[in-house]
Amino acid sequence: MDEPKRKEAAASLLKDMEATAARMRGRIVAMPPHDLLGYIYAQLMMKAIADESTAEEQRQSDGPDNQISEIQFLLEYVHAVLASDAAFTDVRFDEAQCAELFELSRRLREQAMFFAMATAADTKEGLFGPDTADIEFHAKSTWVMLRGHRYQVLEGEFYRYVLTPHNDVLKEVYDICAADIAEGFQAMADATRSGHADAIIEMMKQFEAAKAFAVAQGKPLGDVMEAWVAANEKQSRAAGWAMDDMFRGGVANVSRHTRLPATLLEDLAYQRGEETEFFAAGDFAGTPYRTLPARKKPLIQLGSDYYAIDPCFTRDSGYRALLYNLLRRKPDYKKAFEDRQKAMSEAAFADILAAQLPGATVFQEVYYKDPASKQWSENDTLILVDDVLFLVEAKAGAAATIASPALDFDRHAQSVQDLVLKAYKQCERFFNYLNSADEVPLYHLVNGKYEECGRVRRSHYRVMVPVGLTVESFAPFSTYCKELPQVEPLLGRHAFVSLSIDELFVLKRLLPTPGEFVHYMEVRQAVAGMRHSLLFDEFDHLGAYLKKNRFDHDIAEQMKGGKVNMLIWGGMSDIVDRTFEGEDWETRPLPTQDFPDEVLKLLGALNTTRARGWLSAESHIRDFGDEGRSNLAKMLADLRQTLDQHPARYFILAGEGEPLLVWLQQQDHQIDWTRVNDKASAAGLAVKASNIIGIVAEVSADGTYHRAQPFAVHVPTERTPENAHIYEDAARMAQPTRSVNFNHQKRVLPPVKAKRPGRNDPCPCGSGIKYKKCHGR
Known part of the structure; x- marks a missing residue:
């Protein structure tokens, strides 16, 4: 399509988007908000249940946008309309109108995506050079489709960390500390994530209680319900809230599901009709390419309560909205606020990842x-x-x-x-x-x-x-x-x-x-x-x-x-x-790459010992694919099981990249570093490698890896009288009939009688560092 036709198509798409958005606005504003929310959230729950039962292959082919995010997109529009229009007095719920609303929402998303394609295609150059058109398309499509790729169960952890620097001021302004605000945002996320399931459990619980009451009275359930409600006010109120959660959008009621103070919720919320920009006259009126009100304030006030209409933007814009209003209420805090934000963000990498560093x-x-x-x-x-x-x-x-x-x-x-x-x-x-x-x-x-x-x-x-x-x-x-x-x-x-x-x-x-x-x-x-x-x-x-x-x-x-x-x-x-996902997410095994147990033991020993160069040795092992990891595990297990007969065994794995030489040493025998270094050098010559990764592991025959440490391997480049024995050993290793030596050492190594180096002597591992600062620690 040439450029004039693309521009004509984009103009037509824009007009269609504006018309579709106006129709959605008319349907939303004409219905009771609580009933509409209840209907949409019920559809969201049913989609999630269907998604859980769908085969993995079908989920991947459908894509997440076709399953759940289209409903979240609609929730954003409900938020936008409620923020932009005052409450109507004559409203009624109409399921047929809801069904049409879902179809309009899907159509609007589709029109917006076509618009992104048509308009980005005209971009020739920009900040991203010749790739600007591609990046512009991704930016526009993301603006329409992205629904906060953060994980709801981690909300409290995130908010606790980033709000703690402002704890004293939050307490002063909102009379609540950072940890309690974080707990509130987590409760907000939990309500939309598992609120329907919790409501069903609560309703069943109260139903069973009412049945037991009727049995005790010896009367039918219908005849005693009024008496049960009167006698069990707290339980009946819980049942009513559960009904509200299931059928009237109560899972989005943050006033009830959190302990966040009204002042804070007020700062995060629109009142009905407060927003004036989203549907204002002009290009893109009411379309996804204007800034959705949920990006500014994530909540809506309905009656005396505050609702998180859209669960994703509640999380994505809540943090910014909270800090904006904190400074609005306390403008003299701006300089200290910036200093604390700076200190928090600069320390975060090393702080959060302390166990990894x-x-x-x-x-x-x-x-x-x-x-x-x-x-x-x-x-x-x-x-x-x-x-x-x-x-x-x-x-x-x-x-x-x-x-x-x-x-x-x-x-x-x-x-x-x-x-x-x-x-x-x-x-x-x-x-x-x-x-x-x-x-x-x-x-x-x-x-x-x-x-x-x-x-x-x-x-x-x-x-x-x-x-x-x-x-x-x-x-x-x-x-x-x-x-x-x-x-x-x-x-x-x-x-x-x-x-x-x-x-x-x-x-x-x-x-x-x-x-x-x-x-x-x-x-x-x-x-x-x-x-x-x-x-x-x-x-x-x-x-x-x-x-x-x-x-x-x-x-x-x-x-x-x-x-x-x-x-x-x-x-x-x-x-x-x-x-x-799921209620048991904290106790389920985490996804991880597959490693044989024997290799994991070696990696664990490297991590425990943490001798200089250990991350390099780990990285080399982790580079192996499935076959390399299996081969390494087999060699480790085979030779380790013979350590009750021999004080040390070694093998070398050579393939793509640098060869790996592993020296297994009986845990109660001193390491003969001269022999280790000579064998490693000879192995390097035998496989024609200029560099070798060396690891010495102290192991028991029962499979316990006590220590593991890397060592530098020097592969000589010129034969001298001093290293002639290394070249001779390399020649023996390289003989076809002795190729097994790269994997299994047949000879029994004599018991080691090595002299322990002095603390200030160079470490015999070849690192070039004094023994006391290297393997003598």
């Missing part, structure tokens, strides 16, 4: 003199753990603009500038500083003076991840930011990753060990450096990792040859989504 050295508010500008520069948080470096630039403000991309795409793009590029540029400046010398000093600003607080060598870090951190999820821009022409891997190899505090809580749960988390971040960073490959948000990346491990390799394979202009992976987050 054991023993990390954390520098906050790091200063250095930029070699290029000769000016002092500052970065938020530098985290050093083993051979991994994280540089976190935190942005404490709201992650998302509430300006529609159809009305003002440039403003959306400016949000990317503010929240992504600024963080990226700060990281870039620091990485350039790291690269300016073998070792660079770091400073803290103390009483106006710069005082050295540490030194960093870039060569010490195998992995360096620059991170831009927002409070709330910035999807889809957080994962699309790699398409910005200005965003290139730092120093040519370290891709920039955008995350949110909201997402850290999920990563913390599903990647509980340091090895898992760091390996995920390595893979995540690899994908962040691959242009034209799009996964919607962080949970799609996490789901892809749990399902496929090195999914960056899968993406690279699919994009090989340059035949694919844009690769989009969808639906990968389902394995993550299901983790937080």
